[in-house]
Amino acid sequence: MATPSKTPPGADPKQLERTGTVREIGSQAVWSLSSCKPGFGVDQLRDDNLETYWQSDGSQPHLVNIQFRRKTTVKMLCIYADYKSDESYTPSKISVRVGNNFHNLQEVRVRTYTGPTSHIYPPKNSPIRTFMIQVAVLANHQNGRDTHMRQIKIYTPVEESSIGKFPRCTTVDFMMYRTIR
Amino acid sequence: MTVLQEPVQAAVWQALNHYAYMDAVFLAERLYAEVGSEEALYLLATCYFRSGKAYKAYRLLKTHTCSTPQCRYLLAKCCVDLSKLAEGEQVLTGGVLNKQKSQDDIITEFGDSASFTLSLLGHIYCKTDRVAKGSECFQKSLNLNPFLWSPFQSLCHLGEKLDPDQVFRLSSLHIPVAPPPPISPAQNPSHRLDTALMETPQDTLELNRLNLESSNGKLTSDSTVSYIDSSLISPDPCSLLANTVSMGSTGSLLGKPNKPKSGRSLLGGPAALSPLTPSFGILALDPSPGDPGYLQNYSGSLDAQQTAPSKKVRTSTAPLGRQEAGRLGTGRLLVRSPAPPSSVTSPQVLSPTLVAPPNIQPRRSTRLFTSASSTAKENSKKLKMKFPTKIPNRKTKCKAAKTANSNLNESLDILKLDSSMNDSKGLSTPGYQSITLQRAATDMVLYMLRELGRGYQALCCYNCQEAISILSSVPAHHYNTGWVLTHIGRAYFELAEYTQAERVFSEVRRIEAYRVEGMEIYSTTLWHLQKDVALSALSKDLTDMDRLCPQAWCVAGNCFSLQQEHDIAIKFFQRAIQVDPGFAYAYTLLGHEFALTEELDRALACFRNAIRVNNRHYNAWYGLGMIYYKQEKFSLAEIHFKKALSINPQSSVMLCHIGVVQHALKKSDSALETLNRAIGIDPKNPLCKFHRASILFANDKYKAALQELEELKQIVPKESLVYFLIGKVYKKLGQTHLALMNFSWAMDLDPKGANNQIKEAIDKRYLPEDEEPVTEDFLYDSESSMTDADDSQLHTAESDDVL
Numbered sequence: 001m002a003t004p005s006k007t008p009p010g011a012d013p014k015q016l017e018r019t020g021t022v023r024e025i026g027s028q029a030v031w032s033l034s035s036c037k038p039g040f041g042v043d044q045l046r047d048d049n050l051e052t053y054w055q056s057d058g059s060q061p062h063l064v065n066i067q068f069r070r071k072t073t074v075k076m077l078c079i080y081a082d083y084k085s086d087e088s089y090t091p092s093k094i095s096v097r098v099g100n101n102f103h104n105l106q107e108v109r110v111r112t113y114t115g116p117t118s119h120i121y122p123p124k125n126s127p128i129r130t131f132m133i134q135v136a137v138l139a140n141h142q143n144g145r146d147t148h149m150r151q152i153k154i155y156t157p158v159e160e161s162s163i164g165k166f167p168r169c170t171t172v173d174f175m176m177y178r179t180i181r
Numbered sequence: 182m183t184v185l186q187e188p189v190q191a192a193v194w195q196a197l198n199h200y201a202y203m204d205a206v207f208l209a210e211r212l213y214a215e216v217g218s219e220e221a222l223y224l225l226a227t228c229y230f231r232s233g234k235a236y237k238a239y240r241l242l243k244t245h246t247c248s249t250p251q252c253r254y255l256l257a258k259c260c261v262d263l264s265k266l267a268e269g270e271q272v273l274t275g276g277v278l279n280k281q282k283s284q285d286d287i288i289t290e291f292g293d294s295a296s297f298t299l300s301l302l303g304h305i306y307c308k309t310d311r312v313a314k315g316s317e318c319f320q321k322s323l324n325l326n327p328f329l330w331s332p333f334q335s336l337c338h339l340g341e342k343l344d345p346d347q348v349f350r351l352s353s354l355h356i357p358v359a360p361p362p363p364i365s366p367a368q369n370p371s372h373r374l375d376t377a378l379m380e381t382p383q384d385t386l387e388l389n390r391l392n393l394e395s396s397n398g399k400l401t402s403d404s405t406v407s408y409i410d411s412s413l414i415s416p417d418p419c420s421l422l423a424n425t426v427s428m429g430s431t432g433s434l435l436g437k438p439n440k441p442k443s444g445r446s447l448l449g450g451p452a453a454l455s456p457l458t459p460s461f462g463i464l465a466l467d468p469s470p471g472d473p474g475y476l477q478n479y480s481g482s483l484d485a486q487q488t489a490p491s492k493k494v495r496t497s498t499a500p501l502g503r504q505e506a507g508r509l510g511t512g513r514l515l516v517r518s519p520a521p522p523s524s525v526t527s528p529q530v531l532s533p534t535l536v537a538p539p540n541i542q543p544r545r546s547t548r549l550f551t552s553a554s555s556t557a558k559e560n561s562k563k564l565k566m567k568f569p570t571k572i573p574n575r576k577t578k579c580k581a582a583k584t585a586n587s588n589l590n591e592s593l594d595i596l597k598l599d600s601s602m603n604d605s606k607g608l609s610t611p612g613y614q615s616i617t618l619q620r621a622a623t624d625m626v627l628y629m630l631r632e633l634g635r636g637y638q639a640l641c642c643y644n645c646q647e648a649i650s651i652l653s654s655v656p657a658h659h660y661n662t663g664w665v666l667t668h669i670g671r672a673y674f675e676l677a678e679y680t681q682a683e684r685v686f687s688e689v690r691r692i693e694a695y696r697v698e699g700m701e702i703y704s705t706t707l708w709h710l711q712k713d714v715a716l717s718a719l720s721k722d723l724t725d726m727d728r729l730c731p732q733a734w735c736v737a738g739n740c741f742s743l744q745q746e747h748d749i750a751i752k753f754f755q756r757a758i759q760v761d762p763g764f765a766y767a768y769t770l771l772g773h774e775f776a777l778t779e780e781l782d783r784a785l786a787c788f789r790n791a792i793r794v795n796n797r798h799y800n801a802w803y804g805l806g807m808i809y810y811k812q813e814k815f816s817l818a819e820i821h822f823k824k825a826l827s828i829n830p831q832s833s834v835m836l837c838h839i840g841v842v843q844h845a846l847k848k849s850d851s852a853l854e855t856l857n858r859a860i861g862i863d864p865k866n867p868l869c870k871f872h873r874a875s876i877l878f879a880n881d882k883y884k885a886a887l888q889e890l891e892e893l894k895q896i897v898p899k900e901s902l903v904y905f906l907i908g909k910v911y912k913k914l915g916q917t918h919l920a921l922m923n924f925s926w927a928m929d930l931d932p933k934g935a936n937n938q939i940k941e942a943i944d945k946r947y948l949p950e951d952e953e954p955v956t957e958d959f960l961y962d963s964e965s966s967m968t969d970a971d972d973s974q975l976h977t978a979e980s981d982d983v984l
Contacts, residue, residue, distance in 0.1 A: 018744065018745050023747075023779075025779075027748075168931070169900060169901070169902050170900060170901045170902070170931045171897055171900045173896075173897050173900070174868060174871070174900050174902065175709075175711070176677070176679055176709045177677060177833075177837070177866050177867065177869075180800055180803045180832065180834050180838075181705050181709070181769075181770070181773055181800065
């Protein structure tokens with residue numbers, strides 16, 4: 001997965017994963033889209049490849065629905081969009097809604113995407129526990145009708161040490177004795 | 182027909198000895214097609230098995246009746262290799278439906294190969310959950326042959342407490358037996374052989390002998406027709422012995438330098454091969470007391486012995502004599518006594534005169550004896566012919582036994598005579614020397630086995646300190662070998678002394694780069710120490726070297742797990758399981774990975790699988806406890822942790838976990854006690870102190886907690902958790918400044934971590950009523966109530982955080 005040129009430091013999800021503080025849980029969810037062009041669907045959205053993308057094919061707002069089997073703690077959502085390659089397809093206003101099911105969604109965040117290329121994070125102050133997340137593209141750049149979204153990743157905070165309810169330990173000396181492997 | 186067989190058989194064996202499996206298979210197939218006897222069948226099956234095609238051997242033996250013990254043993258071995266355990270058992274014992282043979286029956290039936298048969302049977306029983314019977318079989322196997330390590334190892338794994346001193350010792354059964362000659366590569370057999378001395382089963386001896394003979398030279402058979410190449414006989418079974426023997430040979434026995442005389446030496450050095458005199462093949466110039474058979478042969482043709490060493494003739498020893506000797510386990514003694522006792526003579530010697538059928542038998546037995554004396558070639562024209570035909574597998578012993586029985590007494594007498602002869606007569610000196618040397622060598626081997634056995638047993642009972650001290654005290658040339666160092670490394674690992682373990686394991690890698698056993702422990706050590714570069718190098722090296730061993734894939738999985746790429750790690754651990762479903766550790770590691778990815782059900786299943794494979798795998802019991810702890814089923818967690826502790830009682834990490842669980846179950850006193858025990862066992866474990874402090878804090882014993890934490894601060898000054906807890910204690914004590922100071926230190930040390938807890942802790946101090954943690958607002962609020970110093974600290978901390 002290519003790192004985009006202007007990703008702010010620390011914003012690359014892979015690096016984030018390596019800190020061990022978050023874990024990607026998209027694989028535990030069921031993904032669905034409001035519409036898509038054949039060959040540009042969920043698989044391309046979730047394939048870890050920034051070259052492939054989802055192209056919507058209906059009316060706005062375009063929706064990505066993420067449903068979990070059980071109530072999951074979500075810390076961060078990373079969306080990759082690239083203005084340079086997508087121009088009018090690039091989403092500009094994204095709304096994130098959470099709830100229990102389709103009828104129960106509440107908006108938690110609306111963000112306007114400004115940068116040329118980057119990962120957008122709507123980070124939440126504290127992780128949210130939810131059954132379902134819906135990412136809605138409300139508007140595109142240059143008022144485009146359809147949208148391209150190249151990748152979405154969803155992160156949950158890693159549970160702390162296996163014993164005790166304390167935050168992570170930082171030194172190797174402590175971590176060595178934390179568990180028997 | 183029989184005459185025709187031998188050269189072919191000899192050729193097949195020679196091909197096998199030179200690992201030219203295609204040639205061997207081809208010839209053996211022709212021979213079997215021609216003759217169709219059970220011997221030929223066995224030979225063909227052996228060729229298939231050795232060339233790595235166990236399934237071919239299996240199908241071949243299945244479709245044809247095999248009644249000889251050697252065929253049955255090979256069939257059972259193929260069955261086990263192909264995981265057809267029930268069938269293997271049926272072959273060996275007659276199966277579940279028929280009347281089962283008892284182990285004693287097996288012993289009598291298989292004769293010399295009984296020890297290996299019982300070992301195989303024990304293995305089958307253990308795999309099919311009949312552990313008691315399995316361990317019984319292993320014990321018996323060890324009784325018969327104390328040079329076997331694998332039954333001993335299996336018994337240790339089952340948790341049996343054996344006494345290595347008793348196990349690895351020559352018992353009276355073994356004494357008269359000739360030491361097992363190292364079968365293999367006859368190149369140097371002599372050394373080994375000598376050392377092997379006692380115990381070995383005669384078969385092996387014989388085989389060795391054969392081997393030696395073959396390796397040493399060609400037979401020139403004056404009388405025999407065939408081109409019998411002793412090398413054809415490959416003492417397969419003996420190899421183990423040979424190896425063990427060689428251990429002991431360090432030194433001592435070999436001391437016996439080749440007695441130059443007839444060019445044969447006990448040790449069977451290159452020149453050792455037996456004298457080719459037609460009379461008999463005793464190599465050694467010295468009488469070998471243990472080898473009445475040889476002696477007998479000896480008596481026959483004393484003068485002939487002095488032939489030039491170069492020519493080794495394979496003589497077949499007097500069949501009868503040999504047999505007996507074999508039976509008695511005469512060691513190799515290729516000692517030649519210049520003056521064979523008269524009593525010995527005759528009837529035994531027989532060899533040359535024997536008729537074919539009896540010869541066959543003797544031959545087997547002689548093979549058994551082989552031992553160093555491989556040089557001793559029996560000389561018997563007729564026998565020679567038969568020589569190559571069969572490799573004496575231990576199984577042949579039975580037949581030999583029968584014939585030999587009658588001569589037993591005589592042999593015994595001969596033995597005594599020999600020894601007395603040796604002692605009394607001057608000429609016995611070389612013989613006497615050789616005997617003592619042989620004895621010494623055997624003793625040394627057994628001593629080594631005892632020491633290593635004690636160390637290994639201590640390790641299996643998790644008496645790690647003791648294991649380390651025992652294993653470190655072996656002689657230096659043994660210490661600097663992969664096996665010993667690996668086990669020492671493992672002992673350090675079990676003690677949670679990971680830096681030491683890493684040091685030892687890297688030494689292993691330096692010495693034996695091809696060793697994979699134990700590398701999974703090394704990889705876990707590196708995982709604990711978080712040395713990702715070393716771990717990835719190890720993983721690459723091992724997976725390049727051997728893609729079919731589970732350890733390599735476990736290492737690879739650990740490597741990716743350390744990089745937090747758990748999905749890939751899961752894939753690799755699953756590969757390790759595919760490669761070897763009997764490798765318990767792979768299941769355990771997979772379980773840990775599933776636990777880290779929050780797939781707790783799968784993790785439970787993996788840990789249970791690990792326990793299924795190996796009941797004493799305490800890591801899997803720990804894993805189960807950990808999952809139950811995560812699911813907040815504390816009493817279940819405690820039960821499993823205690824079970825793990827019962828297997829490994831010295832693990833301070835385990836005790837620490839039990840302490841935490843007990844605290845969660847509200848049994849704080851026992852928790853404190855457990856933690857005290859843990860600290861007693863391993864004072865360097867900081868987590869025990871930390872948890873003790875947190876339990877004291879939870880029980881409102883602030884002063885004690887603070888004291889504990891202060892000590893901990895000295896040990897691990899960079900750990901943010903310590904400051905966090907200190908902050909909490911001060912907060913409870915009402916000392917706000919100190920609390921805030923420590924919280925800010927904690928945040929300093931761990932800015933990126935899931936520090937909501939720390940932030941919340943600070944927040945709650947000031948805004949206890951609010952539910953939402955307010956970050957920026959809080960800062961400004963608190964400014965007013967804090968001193969400047971604290972302020973600036975907090976500011977710094979906060980600003981770093983607000984990146």
